[in-house]
Amino acid sequence: MYWDTSALLKLYVAENDSGYFIGLIAKSDQAIVCSAISAIEILCALYRKERNRELKPGSAKAALQRFRADSVAGRMVIVPYGEDVIAAAAKIVEQAYLSAQPVMLRSLDAIHMASATIVGSKIMVVTDARLRDVAAMARMLVLP
Numbered sequence: 746m747y748w749d750t751s752a753l754l755k756l757y758v759a760e761n762d763s764g765y766f767i768g769l770i771a772k773s774d775q776a777i778v779c780s781a782i783s784a785i786e787i788l789c790a791l792y793r794k795e796r797n798r799e800l801k802p803g804s805a806k807a808a809l810q811r812f813r814a815d816s817v818a819g820r821m822v823i824v825p826y827g828e829d830v831i832a833a834a835a836k837i838v839e840q841a842y843l844s845a846q847p848v849m850l851r852s853l854d855a856i857h858m859a860s861a862t863i864v865g866s867k868i869m870v871v872t873d874a875r876l877r878d879v880a881a882m883a884r885m886l887v888l889p
Contacts, residue, residue, distance in 0.1 A: 746888070747778045747861035749871035750786040757787065757808040758794060762872075765889055769870065777815075778822045780830075780860040782853060787812055824860040833859035841879050848878045858883065 746769070755766040770777070791805035800808075815821050824830070834855040841848040841855075850858070854876045861869055862883070869880035870888045880887045 746773065746775065746868040746870050747864070747866035749857050749869065749873055749876055750783045750790070751872040752870040753777065753779055753783055754787055754790050757812055758791065758800065766870070769888065776820055776822045778824065778864055778866055780824050780857050781826045782856055784812070786853070824864055826856065829863055830856060830859045833862050837879065841882065844882065848875060848882060850875050850879050854879060861885070
């Protein structure tokens with residue numbers, strides 16, 4: 746299962762639907778697969794939530810430490826951002842925009858989709874609407 750940052754964040758910050766995502770992890774015996782860009786995306790999201798007073802002061806740093814600990818402990822497989830991801834992302838962008846029903850995906854969405862493709866993921870765990878559309882276009886099972 747490949748996890749987009751939109752879903753991954755719910756494991757580190759309590760949100761209305763966090764229980765669903767925690768349940769997915771509990772049912773799986775596999776590591777979470779995510780892109781190297783997820784660490785920066787999570788960092789930005791955590792500090793944005795803290796700045797908007799959705800998190801208590803210091804919570805962003807604590808959540809980021811939990812994310813890093815999971816990564817170091819091997820509970821996550823981090824797909825590096827390299828030439829293979831760049832090439833796959835370019836193909837995905839072309840397919841998305843030139844499709845009969847185009848999907849207006851963003852650059853980071855293309856990187857996530859390419860990362861999932863590179864490792865052969867058949868399942869995308871994502872809440873972002875555009876990335877869900879691209880994953881469905883690629884015939885991936887999209888959760889939730």
